Amino acid sequence: MMPRLVLRPLTLASTLLLGACSALPPEVYTQQDKQERIRQDRKLMYGQQEPVTHPITFYEAAARALKYNLDYRLKLMEGALASDLHDLSSYEMLPRVVASAGYASRSNDSGGTSIGIEDREESLRASTSQERYRDLSGLGLSWSLLDFGVAYYRSQQKGDQVMMAEERRRKVSQNVLQDVRSAYWRALGAQRLLPQVDKLLTRTQLALDSARQAETQGLMPRQEALAYQRALLDSVSLLNQRRQDLEFARAELAALMSLPPGSEMVLADEPEPGLPVLTQRIDNLEQMALENRPEIMEEWYRKRANQQDIRIAKAELWPNVGLNWGYNYDSNKYLYNNHWSEAGLQVSLNLLKFLQLPAIWGMEESQEATDDARRVALSMAVLTQVRVGVLRYNLASQEVAFADESLRVDESLLSYAQAASSSRQGSELEVIRAEGRYLLSRYQREAAYSQAQAAWGRLYNSIGLDVQPDEIAQNDIKTLAHAIKVTMQRQEAQQLMGTHRGVPYALVR
Template sequence: MHRYAMKHLNVAIAASVLLVGCSSLEPQPYSEQENRQRIVDDQARMYADQEPVTAPITFYEAAARALKYNLDYRLKLMESALASDLRDVSSHEMLPRVVASAGYAGRNNDSGGTSIGIEDREESLRASTSEERYRDLAGLGLSWSLLDFGVAYYRTQQKADQMLMADERRRRVAQNVMQDVRNAYWRALGAQRLMPEVDRLLERTNRALGSAREAEQKGLLPRQEILAYQRALLDSIYLLTVRRQDLEFAQAELSALMSLPAGSRMRLADQAEPALPVLKDDITALEQLSMENRPEIMEEWYRKRVNANDLKIAKAQLWPNVAVDFGYRYDSNKLLYNSHWTETGVQVSLNLLKLLQLPSLNAAEESQSATDDTRRIALSMAILTQVRVGSLRYQLARQEVEFTDESLRVDRSLLDYANAAKTTSFGSELEVIRAEGRYLLSRYQREAAYSSAQAAWGRLYNSVGLDILPESIEKQDVKTLAREIERTTVARERNGLLAASTQGGGNASIPQ
């Protein structure tokens, strides 16, 4: 009776679990409170565990902050770690299966029956049973399949290649972050230098514009002359305002790259500008470097192996499957002669119809290999174009810096002359404002040209595919990481990019 009650209790529990499971399939949108809490938690995690900014930031410290705290790069690190974990999981699938089991079986009546003769169809025994109604079961079994082993072997190779692909993507993101920082840092530093002077000149120009309007109202000067004067001042204000917006955007971009919280105060180290490297005309060596180092090419090469293993898995499923089983069993049934026993088995099976797929798989293998090679070659051609364009762009950017240096020298002389010839007339004041505006514009153009040259150098460095990171960045503070990035970058420029550009003679200046 107790067992009969237990049976009904088990049925009731199973029905309850089924009902609860069905009710959980209903859509369950997040509440407004959960959404608000999610926003708070996400914002806290964006800026968690960051070192505070306590001193002016150098270029390499900006790069260190961007690479240490940039969320895109951190995501690629996690993807690399995930790929490594999946490879480890896949490798365990090659092991034999060892299954331990334990259970309980019961029924409300006896299992058994009678037997009849095959020829005369007469019943030879009365009804009997050799099985108790309720009994305990246990077992420990080992099984191994040749087909499962082969598939798991190729899957593990795929996961290993996917781990390498994830690492190449991490390299690419790190290189892109470094390039973006190089571009934004020098523009932001120019903004830091120029914005106070631009603000002072804007204030001075607005005062001069107010005085001109007052003179117009009082009729102190001919109307055409005073309107032309105001027009010149308004043009100057417009140019200065546009340049000021460009400068503000540069600082905001750098702050975002370093993942600084909104409203953080940022001061850049106003150090001497590093000399721009002199790149010689040896494009062949640079192209060779790019073919050796670009992460995109390496990722495509690993992808070819992944695709090839897909077809190997399909071919492995055509093999004859050999399955080996060994197990230990226990049954508490007292009517059994042996309650403990071991069992073994070997089975060989082959799906003959699947062999018809072999010609198609061979053709697919050839097509897949040709497609992968063509994709990699097309990518390589695009990369070689990047190297050629990057080299030309950098050479032109260096020439633009030289031109803006000369323009800045001339406008500085014109400003000195205007200040020396200044009188109390409106025209004289306008000429000084114009000269100062031209001088600030020349300074802006010079800062922009230098930052463009640095960006062009960064793009060329990136197009060649040279790494900029030490082996590990997680456990290093910002200053230590900055020193390692500087050491790594300068060494790879000297031994890679600049070494390739000076083969056959000539020396190149190295960034300090």
């Protein structure tokens, strides 16, 4: 009767508590919460950046991109997380030490009587050897051979995952540098050409208005006036297209450097460096790519990590050896010994686990073949990228030479048109058209040079060369930019523009 009186209030209280919890509505973020979240995100995005106080060089742009680019910072955090997980997994190999303490009570005395096994007669009156209220405590140590083996392989696997995260970080940094190289030179060309393009567009619009007025007033033959306007409109269309390309390049570079919106960005208008001359043998470039590319290294580490899963499956077939030792205390005054220690050894083996052995062997062969096939296919793609990168850079270099010659011709034509100009409408058209062709040639030359730099960057990236120092967060922009410059110049001189056995690349194509 007594237990029912106790259980009914407990059941009723539990039911009411569960009903109240299930009736709670989901909590929706308020507008104030959203504003606070946006404020915190902006602080994380832009709060720790060094301000831009002078024109930005290429190496400073690369330094800012590597230091502040959000994708790169995310990969750094993923690498740190993988390292922490590896450190945590190493503790799983330690024995388990468990300390316990508690309190036990009951509403009446435990106890009982005993009867003889043979005659079934009661030999003792009812008695108890346990207090109603007592304190319990203990300290236990246990160790399992199977748990140790699994934890060991898991720790090795976590270590491989740390290295895979590092290779992904390397890949992101190389991609960031390639994107910066491509965007910087296009943005610098935009900075150089935009003022002149805007000025010419203004003059062209004025000339177009004059041509329309001359057509209306009959000062020029209608066919000639329309042809004049058609030429001006074609020039305006081409210049507007080029202007959009230039504007996009500046926006892309600002995004790569993670500059706050509205920041003033002025690039250092220094003499552009000459294009590197690639003299390294193609087989040497391929060898470097196979050694350095982070994607191949990541696949290699992934194969080793997958092998740990096979080893874990095999380890679970082992006999399990368990050791345990414990120290215990019980405050029960009826006990003869309130303190005691105990130890044990247990060996167990799951015989049905051996049925998995053929499947494990088959999985091991299939996994190894799959990992090797994936790595070989990736290596083949890398070799193709290297060869295509070399070809693309050679073609881009030739395009720069052709753009230089075209720019020289259009500059001479512009000088001739300006010298021969007079007050006649047609002469003004020739000057505008010559100046438009000259600016288009300058744009094509800047575009050709930036494409050649981008092709060099893709070749640089296809080989898998690293340029950033080990520590980025601790260095300021100036120090980091200098380190990147020194590293790139050394790598280009020794690994890309060097010769192998005295034979340049040009002789082995």
